[in-house]
Amino acid sequence: MPLIILALFIGLPLIELYFLIQVGGEIGALPTIALSILTAIIGTWLVRLQGFGLLLRVRDMMDRGEVPALEVMDGALILAAGLFLLLPGFMTDALGFLLLVPPLRRWVVARFVRVAPASRYPGQGPDRGPRVIEGDYRRED
Template sequence: MWLFLLLFVGAPLVELYFLIQVGSVIGALPTIALSVLTAMIGGALVRMQGLHVLLRVRQAMDRGEAPALELMDGAVLLVTGFLLLLPGFITDIAGFLLLIPPLRRALILRYVRVEALGAGRDDDDLGGGPRPRIIDADWRRED
């Protein structure tokens, strides 16, 4: 609950504060122009990287592999595009940082690693006791 309050109330207030501060130094029209310029540049960069991710998804599917990481990369690029379209300098900084492919890949791998470990959750906390261990394999019986 506090996270949503911080995200939807705190973040816009911080953005507004920085917009006012920058506007008082360089003026209102240059601040608006800078915000529009970062949105345009960011949109073009997201489109270019999105096409590259789409190509990687296609190549992985042609090889018969599941393009899981590539699809997650595309999802992060979608969030990046949204951040860059929002007016404000903090969201622009976060968006431009997410446009750096090694940083984006490290963030995705970190998320996958945390989710694979269960983020410190105990299966007993979820109710119903521990889940059975499932091993997916091909087998055949030899007599």
């Protein structure tokens, strides 16, 4: 495992640098830099928009007394997308934009949690409404 992490820390920046040089050779250095800054700005705006939407969903779930566990994982993926989009490079930008696609995030969360991909998202799956437990009781004094 440490060798894989080391390979990622060394290999990923080298691959990013290679792609930046190739794109810079085709369109020029300044347009490449401008494109990298533009993707960071657009990515930051999208992360902010989706983050506020997630915050409203979490708040709604907390008001209903539900635990927003899957939404917290969704938020972690949105945070990772934001970090990838802020890093210079086209591969990290592509990965960041992919993580901003809600169905793909649901699939990633489902792979880690082992639940149906849409079971805990609003309006989908068996948990559409509040849970009701019916029963009888009697009071003994």
